[in-house]
Amino acid sequence: MVSDGPRHGANFNEDDYARPFQPFRCGWADEGNACSLGPTRLGICRSAHECAPYKEGDTWTCARTKAHGGACEEGPLPDGTCCASIQRCQPVRNVLSKRGLVSLCVFALAVGAGFIMLASPSRSDVASPGDLSPQHRQVVQRCQDCHVAGDGKLSDWIHASLDGKAAEQQSQLCVNCHRDLGDHAMQPHGSSALTLASLTSAAEARDERASSQTIVSIAKSIFGSPTETHAALACATCHKEHHGDDSLTELTNNQCQTCHARAFDSFAHGHPEFANYVYKRRTRIYFDHASHYGQHFMQAGGETGSEAAKHACNSCHVPDTTGRYMLVRDFEQSCASCHQEQIEDDSLPGLAILALPALDLATLREKQIEIGYWPKSYPLHVEASGQLTPLARLLLSGSDDFPNAYFTIGKLDLSDLTSASDEELQAVGKVIMQFKTMLSEIATGGHPEVKRRLLTVFGGAVAEAQTLALANSLPIDSLMDMRDWLSEANGTEDTEASSTLPNPTEALAAERARVTGVASGWYLHPSSFSLRYRPSGHADPLLKTLLDIRAGALPHRAATPLGVAHRALRDAYRQLSSPFAVGRCTKCHSVEYFGGQNHVNWRPYTPPLDRHDFTKFSHAPHVTMLKDEACANCHELVSLSSASESLYRPEFHHSDWTPATDASVFENNFAPPLKVGCVQCHTEQTSRDSCLTCHNYHVR
Amino acid sequence: MQKHNRHRIRNLSLLVVSAVVLWLLHGLAETALRDTARLSGWLLFGMIVFLAAYNVRKKLPFLPLGSSAAWLQFHIYVGLLTAVVFGLHIGWRLPNGGLETLLASLYGIVFVSGVAGLALSRSLAKRLTTRGNEVMFERIPVYRKRIASEVETIVLTSLDTSESTAIAQFYAERLRPYFSVTRNFWHHLLQSNRPRFALLSEMKAYHRFLNDDERLVMLDLEDRVAAKDDLDYQHTLQATLKYWLFVHIPITYALVAFAVFHLMLVSSFAGGAW
Known part of the structure; x- marks a missing residue:
């Protein structure tokens, strides 16, 4: 029988049993007929009968509890089954259980979806945290281009996230592309620890008191500074990628100062003065602004011209293509109008490249030193010399026994051998014979012979291009003429006036008149038996080559071909390096010593395009904006301690007019720029006082 | 009632102070070139786990973990504070990465549903007493x-x-x-x-x-x-009052799940910022 009355106790309707915290409730509950047992936690209906009868002797007894109405009148069936069977229900979840089930499903769905997304072929798109910056967007195609874990599977990502080393390797991938960051790319500023320590010490040693920067101090005290705890800085410390079009290099002033020993409030307040910024060495081209404004321009254009020149800086200076640097215009534009004539000054004697040395023929003959025919030099000729010219020594240095003979002679004046020893006289004879042979061989063999002789001496010590330039510059026709001077057909020794040589007084006058008209190039100077050279103008290739072939490149070993060549080149340099030498090269082109030898600065400073100093300054916009007063705003002309000298400046020339070669010793025409000029425009209000406006982080 | 209002003012004041302190700390961390996304991310994750633990706490009433009412107060105010931390974490802009957008959306749903639930529980509970008998x-x-x-x-x-x-x-x-x-x-x-x-x-x-x-x-x-x-x-x-939690709680679990994926990704792809 199926019970259709209240199934659970007499007061069921008044005392219904709800189970809000049980996952399931009776399916009849909404009908008001929920069973008292309720379903199991798994949602299985467990109410088949109202009770489970028990047996007493041979009789089954109803076991319904009093709470559920007590023993029923009908009693159990004969087989012991309860007579009041209950219609089974389909238990329903209660609200909490439904919510738990939904939560579980959603969580499982999320986990599954996550794994599917990250294992799918398009996982890069899903995992990417955002667009790359425009710079990287152009070149980076895949995650693994920048991320160590990018190439792996999902399991590798999980492993990498637990490993912790991926982050360290990340920056190395950046540097693989950004190779221009140098050897210390991940050091602060890309500088070595030594450089940084030196810069830090210098900053800490400065006298000036920086204003305290409270925010930076608090930040550093709470979070520390990256440089305190990390020897190497990851690129991501400053560069935040995957932020789309946002700047990849933007940093605040405070962020910059987090690592710095001295912090300050702003550019206007606390930033140190520029000290000797810009003027850290002398200029490569010697140009004294003070003497030009005060004397030379005054002479050329009067006071008006001089004053005008002070405001016409662009006559000689022009911004480079990047707009950063002010370059010096070339010689023709800025200097030639006054200095071209000085270079081509034909009142100066040309440089004796090769010359027949004046010999003491009487002594040689007395000591029976055989040298064959040798013309007698005009006595007292100012340009006649009792020495071999440097180039002659250079060309002879490869000849057999020349080095020994040359060093035996030493500094002996060949035009006066009266006090020379026999050994020295023998050496003189040997040298003169070798000189004659050399001249003859060159006159016959031409440029190849010159080249052979130079290469024999130099080997690889001098650049072949320079050797060839020097060899090919010699005029062979003139050398043939010189050889003819040694021909007996031209006269006899001790002959006061040979058939080819005119009267000395007349010859000198004629010679002077002739060579004075020689504007430039090679010419023979018969009265001193020399082959001479006068520059063809600015940037003369021969003089440049002679000054460029470094004596220092050759070993100093005496009595060897290279030892002789070393001295020859050194003497050639000494001849030409005076500001009064022919061509006057070193009057303007400074010489400096580095790398074990002297170097002539043929060109003014040429900034490399990829230069990244700590400080950057772009001249072009300032010049454009400030117009005529632009230069003077920052570069204030000062009176120099040496300004009274019109030409002599100790940082460029010593007192004997030999070039000063230490570029770090100098006195500048201009006072260092002052910060006060900058802070007028570079203020917080104009948002142009950021550290990055004037400073580079990566220095190289 | 006055006591209740005093507590609410106190809690709101603490919330505002906490938000300001977090914002200042974030700024200082940025100044110190710390990886603020990582710091704020871990903080946010911890807060979300704590918030999610409230539901667990309700199922473990026998544990001596404080009263449910106290947990609810913490749940409400820490939940509101997550909005500030979340804003700092994403830099106050909409993310545009796939997973990031999903995470932000999930967080948005959880946060909005939480605020909505709070508003509902505040208003509906009163209204329940105005009509009919209170019944289960x-x-x-x-x-x-x-x-x-x-x-x-x-x-x-x-x-x-x-x-x-x-x-x-x-x-x-x-x-x-x-x-x-x-x-x-x-x-x-x-x-x-x-x-x-x-x-x-x-x-x-x-x-x-x-x-x-x-x-x-x-x-x-x-x-x-x-x-x-x-x-x-x-x-x-x-x-x-019961069914708004059908949005809030399941989406919270989804948020935690995707946050774990996010953590795994950012850890394995991290750029090494400290």
């Missing part, structure tokens, strides 16, 4: 069924005592559908009594077609309609 949500179907049975009994009885079938027809056409299920959810939620008055007005308009006995029966039915309407009102508000 699980028993509402029982009571509705009982009322429906009573109405059916009254109508059937009236058929025995009256020759007119007007009430029976009205019952068949209008009342039986009304009593069979919960009605007018949105009206009850929006505190609108228009359907109730409309039905009752309709029943009163019926009076002129009824004799005195039938009119008494109709009055009896009107009481049942009012009782059923009150029951529906209780059901609507209680259901709303």
Whole structure:
């Protein structure tokens, strides 16, 4: 029988049993007929009968509890089954259980979806945290281009996230592309620890008191500074990628100062003065602004011209293509109008490249030193010399026994051998014979012979291009003429006036008149038996080559071909390096010593395009904006301690007019720029006082 | 009540102070070139786990972890604070990466649903006391069924005592559908009594077609309609109080799941910022 009355106790309707915290409730509950047992936690209906009868002797007894109405009148069936069977229900979840089930499903769905997304072929798109910056967007195609874990599977990502080393390797991938960051790319500023320590010490040693920067101090005290705890800085410390079009290099002033020993409030307040910024060495081209404004321009254009020149800086200076640097215009534009004539000054004697040395023929003959025919030099000729010219020594240095003979002679004046020893006289004879042979061989063999002789001496010590330039510059026709001077057909020794040589007084006058008209190039100077050279103008290739072939490149070993060549080149340099030498090269082109030898600065400073100093300054916009007063705003002309000298400046020339070669010793025409000029425009209000406006982080 | 308000002011003040402190710390961390996304991310993850633990805490009442009321207060104010941390974490801009957008959306849903739930629990709980008897949500179907049975009994009885079938027809056409299920959810939620008055007005308009006995029966039915309407009102508000959690809690778990994926990704792809 199926019970259709209240199934659970007499007061069921008044005392219904709800189970809000049980996952399931009776399916009849909404009908008001929920069973008292309720379903199991798994949602299985467990109410088949109202009770489970028990047996007493041979009789089954109803076991319904009093709470559920007590023993029923009908009693159990004969087989012991309860007579009041209950219609089974389909238990329903209660609200909490439904919510738990939904939560579980959603969580499982999320986990599954996550794994599917990250294992799918398009996982890069899903995992990417955002667009790359425009710079990287152009070149980076895949995650693994920048991320160590990018190439792996999902399991590798999980492993990498637990490993912790991926982050360290990340920056190395950046540097693989950004190779221009140098050897210390991940050091602060890309500088070595030594450089940084030196810069830090210098900053800490400065006298000036920086204003305290409270925010930076608090930040550093709470979070520390990256440089305190990390020897190497990851690129991501400053560069935040995957932020789309946002700047990849933007940093605040405070962020910059987090690592710095001295912090300050702003550019206007606390930033140190520029000290000797810009003027850290002398200029490569010697140009004294003070003497030009005060004397030379005054002479050329009067006071008006001089004053005008002070405001016409662009006559000689022009911004480079990047707009950063002010370059010096070339010689023709800025200097030639006054200095071209000085270079081509034909009142100066040309440089004796090769010359027949004046010999003491009487002594040689007395000591029976055989040298064959040798013309007698005009006595007292100012340009006649009792020495071999440097180039002659250079060309002879490869000849057999020349080095020994040359060093035996030493500094002996060949035009006066009266006090020379026999050994020295023998050496003189040997040298003169070798000189004659050399001249003859060159006159016959031409440029190849010159080249052979130079290469024999130099080997690889001098650049072949320079050797060839020097060899090919010699005029062979003139050398043939010189050889003819040694021909007996031209006269006899001790002959006061040979058939080819005119009267000395007349010859000198004629010679002077002739060579004075020689504007430039090679010419023979018969009265001193020399082959001479006068520059063809600015940037003369021969003089440049002679000054460029470094004596220092050759070993100093005496009595060897290279030892002789070393001295020859050194003497050639000494001849030409005076500001009064022919061509006057070193009057303007400074010489400096580095790398074990002297170097002539043929060109003014040429900034490399990829230069990244700590400080950057772009001249072009300032010049454009400030117009005529632009230069003077920052570069204030000062009176120099040496300004009274019109030409002599100790940082460029010593007192004997030999070039000063230490570029770090100098006195500048201009006072260092002052910060006060900058802070007028570079203020917080104009948002142009950021550290990055004037400073580079990566220095190289 | 005053004490309650004082607590609320105190808690809100603490919330504001905490938010400002976090914002300042974030700024200082940025100044120190710390990886603020990582710091704020871990903080946010910790806060979300703590918030999610509230649901677990409710299921473990035997553990000495503080009162549920205290947990709820922490849950509310820490939850509100996550908005600040989340904003700092994403830099106050909309993310555009796939997973990031999904995470932000999930967080948005959880946060908004949480705030909505808070607002609902504050307003609906009061409204529950204004109409009908407070009944257990699980028993509402029982009571509705009982009322429906009573109405059916009254109508059937009236058929025995009256020759007119007007009430029976009205019952068949209008009342039986009304009593069979919960009605007018949105009206009850929006505190609108228009359907109730409309039905009752309709029943009163019926009076002129009824004799005195039938009119008494109709009055009896009107009481049942009012009782059923009150029951529906209780059901609507209680259901709303229970079912908003069907959004808040499951999405919280999804958020935690995707946050773990996010953590795994950012850890393995991290750029090494400290």
